[in-house]
Amino acid sequence: MTRVAERSSPGSGVPAPAPADAGALALWTEIAELEDRSRFDEDGLEQRAELALAEAREVGLPELERRARLVQADLVRRRGDVAEAGRLAEEIHRWAADHGARYPLARSHFVLAAVFQELGDLSLALEHAVRAVELLDEDVRAQTRIDHHARLADCLGLHGDLAARDRYDHVLQLAEEIGDVDRQLLVLNNRSYCEILSGRFEDALLWSAKLQDLAARHGVPLRVGRLDTVGRALLELDRLEDAEAAMLPGLHPEVLDASLDGDAGADFLLTLTEIRRRRGHHAQAQESLDECVRRCERHGLTSIRVRARREQAELHAAAGDFRAAYEEHRLYCDELMELQSAERDARARALQAMYETTEARRQSRRYRELSLRDPLTGLYNRRYVDDELPRLLAAHPGEVTVALLDLDHFKRINDTCSHEVGDRVLRTVAELLQEHGRRDSDPGGSFVARLGGEEFLLVLTGTDPGTAVRQLEAVRRAIGAHPWDELTAGLPVTVSIGSAHGGTTPADALGRADAALYAAKRQGRDRVVVAA
Secondary structure (H helix, E strand, O other), rough: OOOEEEEEEOOOEEEOOOOOOHHHHHHHHHHHHHHHHHOOOOOHHHHHHHHHHHHHHOOOOHHHHHHHHHHHHHHHHHHHOHHHHHHHHHHHHHHHHHHOOOHHHHHHHHHHHHHHHHOOOHHHHHHHHHHHHOOOOOOOHHHHHHHHHHHHHHHHHHHHOOOOHHHHHHHHHHHHHHHHHHHHHHHHHHHHHHHHHOOHHHHHHHHHHHHHHHHHOOOOOOHHHHHHHHHHHHHHOOOOHHHHHHHHHHOOOOHHHOOOOOOOOEEEEEEHHHHHHOOHHHHHHHHHHHHHHHHHHHHOOOHHHHHHHHHHHHHHHOOOOOOHHHHHHHHHHHHHHHHHHHHHHHHHHHHHHOOOHHHHHHHHHHHHHHHOEEEOOOOOOHHHHHHHHHHHHHHOOOOEEEEEEEEHHHHHHHHHHHHHHHHHHHHHHHHHHHHHHOOOOOOOEEEEEEEEOEEEEEEOOOOOOHHHHHHHHHHHHHHHOOOHHHHOOOOOOOOEEEEEEEOOOOOHHHHHHHHHHHHHHOOOOOEEOOOO
């Protein structure tokens, strides 16, 4: 197979085929165009990237082949397979580093920045975004320079770093100089979104207004993701009527169904629901929320579905149905904990797919450990309980005490002080349980877990019933005696405990402990009750 000679092409920063080979030059141009368009959803990009990859292999241009595969990786990421995108980008990253291929190395950093951003590791995302910019040559294509600097601005903005503003100004100027409206719209939307996340709502409104003005001047209809940004900026400033008016164009079925943000318009509908609820238009809010839930269930949008439960609880409360609001909020809390565990597992799988190194395995174990932890308190979660309790009951027959602990009148703290204070109380209780819920003579296996809301689980191994009760009483006293006044404005924090010793199955032990906890509540709270 004849290998095509390459030369440096002005204005590209990457090798291009010699002019004598028109076919290879056309391939180089096609891959450069695919790189330019991979940030935007357009029909046929996947097929074009596959054809370009096959042709690059055929003519023997390894750098063009890797660049085509990076285009595929970025498209795969946009379709939701972050693990596969990361695996492809990491593989090409290693090849480019080994072969001194500067431009593919810069592009691999560019894709990896987006991968780690979606995995929630903003520090690594920022590192890759910085290197993606540093490795660009001076004569790189303007579109590529804009994309790399814009991704760095996004990472800085998500970090809350004010340096993002200068970056956004720079890339917006570059996009204006070449008349690239698509990139101007992208930059304006992302800047407004980052300002919202940072709590700078007036600035967010300024940039979302520029977004609307630019789209109107060029006759470009705003898709629902961008309408959501505009509506959210107005919502946060309590301009509810303006927020709903700004979002109404997105309600047309053709616009919703054409959502390019991977959420079928569900996120947009959730924001609209909140706006309508806060305006007091409860029937309309329920209508948009119902459609949001239908789209979530049709497309498997678990994360948005969980947030929709919280909004449904708010709607029930606004309508005065507090029992329904409470039940929906409990479902929200339970599903949120499950979602967080699932997301950590997904991160672990993505890292494992990306790396086959010792460091990757270490990271994978770290994310596995995180998936078994409650994010608020750091205690083990229900998933850990489901894995560990059956093993302990089998390993220590007749020597395991299972205790359920529930904070008394906890809702009063949330309602009177704030949910933030409530969270601080939960974290402090978790620390007290860790401090007083273990014994120096423990043979191993005892643990504390948070089951959800204000309910905790303490499992003690190697205990007789009398010792277990004395330890639980010590826990109860420690929580009640803690100096809560400064945090809770004088409201007491006490705990009711239901305990069961022994048990052949988790269902048996937890069932008896739950009955004892109910008895403790019924008898006046702030006490330990032992199951018969």
